[in-house]
Amino acid sequence: MQGPTLPISIEIDTMKYRQEGEVHRDKCTRIADGMKDSDEHFHAIRDILLDQRFLPAGRIQAAVGAARQVTPFNCFVSPTIPDSMSGIMDVAKFAAETMRLGGGIGYDFSTIRPRGDIIAKTGSPASGPVSFMRIFDAVCGTVASAGHRRGAQMGVLRVDHPDIEEFIRAKQNTNHLTNFNVSIGITDAFMEAVEKNEGFDLVWNGKKYRTINALNLWNEIMRSTWDWAEPGVLFIDRINEMNNLWYCEDIAATNP
Secondary structure (H helix, E strand, O other): OOOOOOHHHHHHHHHHHOOOOOOHHHHHHHHHHHHOOOHHHHHHHHHHHHOOOOOOOHHHHHHOOOOOOOOOOOEEEOOOOOOOHHHHHHHHHHHHHHHHOOOEEEEEHHHOOOOOOEOOOOOOEOOOHHHHHHHHHHHHHHHHOOOOOOOOEEEEEEOOOOOHHHHHHOOOOOOOOOOOEEEEEEOHHHHHHHHHOOEEEEEEOOEEEEEEEHHHHHHHHHHHHHHHOOOEEEEHHHHHHHOOOOOOOOOOOOOO
């Protein structure tokens, strides 16, 4: 027998990867037809898929040759989030479309000014990046409710952002930001301060807001990760140093 045999495997394959009315053979034919370079190539791909000697990633199985408009790619990172209401909403719209088509998306919220900072145009205090993450959380929950695939998001904040402590504690609960994984962008400067048990400046847009003890902050991150499995850490300077495209891009966030 070709295709999955366990009832749970058949159920998941039918729900997430097959088109309506497709059996395993139909799915393999559709994928092979969408990926072929020639008739010979089509038959070779289909035979491999039929016997399950190789299966593409889930998004590829669901999307290639499909009638519905979905993406065969899993991984996206949003454009830089502007520090303005209209800019943030534009990125939220971009994210909604990405998730609607089946992609997961990551964001760097470090570009949003810290909580309490005065907004010059309105004279009112800013609510900070964590508050805006709730908008993206709601978008993800709403879009995911319309399809079979749960939305996936990664929220990132640099360790030197003034709101870093609020960010660390943002998921120490069971009902907030449930559509997010969160990670901290850890810099070399921070790790050096941890090793030396020194003070570490929290800054935004070139302005220093306060100085904290780096080791204490690191310990808080580790305690939260142990107790709540969040946040993760991204050694962001190491990532950029090892990036093969370092000469033309800076990485600030990752996909979930």
